Amino acid sequence: MAKEIERKFLVSGTSWRPLADAGVSIRQGYLVAADDRSLRVRTYGDGRACLTLKIGHTALARDEYEFDIDPQIAEEMLSQAIGTVITKVRYEVEQQEFTWEIDVYNGRYSGLVIAEVELESEADLPAIPDWVGREVTGDDRYSNQALALSEGPIEFPDEPHHQSG
């Protein structure tokens, strides 16, 4: 079991783009979800696929079990996901010792851009780059689970992260 400790932010502007890698496309859906735990299946544009079980209430840290699985099985599972299958492109930006993952959402959430930084410990204090906007760690509206399972129209406040294109 790995401990997942991460902080999550909205992204403002596009000044991160020259710093980022080529990105990888991701499709993901939830297979089972409860208050404090979820099972997610994900396929990557590079052919990988994985199954991830997350357990825990804390916004900052959760237990995470991840398994590589056969991509064809993952596709079958995606067709049985609950809620919306989310598509996004994930970019990585290295900043000092920290890796920022920047998710640019497509489809239903087109325009939404979220940055996550994974920490070694909850006490880590990464420098916050200037393209990083408001912190949304613990804001359930921005959890991937909420994005996948919410129904009806998506309402995010008119924030700078809501970029066009």
Added chain:
Amino acid sequence: MAKEIERKFLVSGTSWRPLADAGVSIRQGYLVAADDRSLRVRTYGDGRACLTLKIGHTALARDEYEFDIDPQIAEEMLSQAIGTVITKVRYEVEQQEFTWEIDVYNGRYSGLVIAEVELESEADLPAIPDWVGREVTGDDRYSNQALALSEGPIEFPDEPHHQSG
């Protein structure tokens, strides 16, 4: 994805025992559960462990995805199971072309003995051995999920399957 098609029965008497293999002990728990789907982790006395996702409403047939996993990870997962971790010994009895799995429950469900026969198609009609009692296919009280997640005292009708020892 495999299709799981099975019928489930209570077991009466012990005349199946001379026909059975040596049996393997099983510990299992549910990690996430919803109405029509569940994620189960299981460890076997012979050192194997697996993770099983079942999806589907029908009592007779469900979609099943199963993955072998590291036994130590399975133990960690069991410690995070919801509800009761069930322990039982599974025996197999071959009868004509069909394999009967006989689960002898321990712990909280000591005395409960359930037989399952896995079918190739829903039209299969296995001969029912004389040690097989009332059919409980589709009786939610006898699903492993219900056994794991039910709270309070266990109440089964006074049936012949409730053997002592």
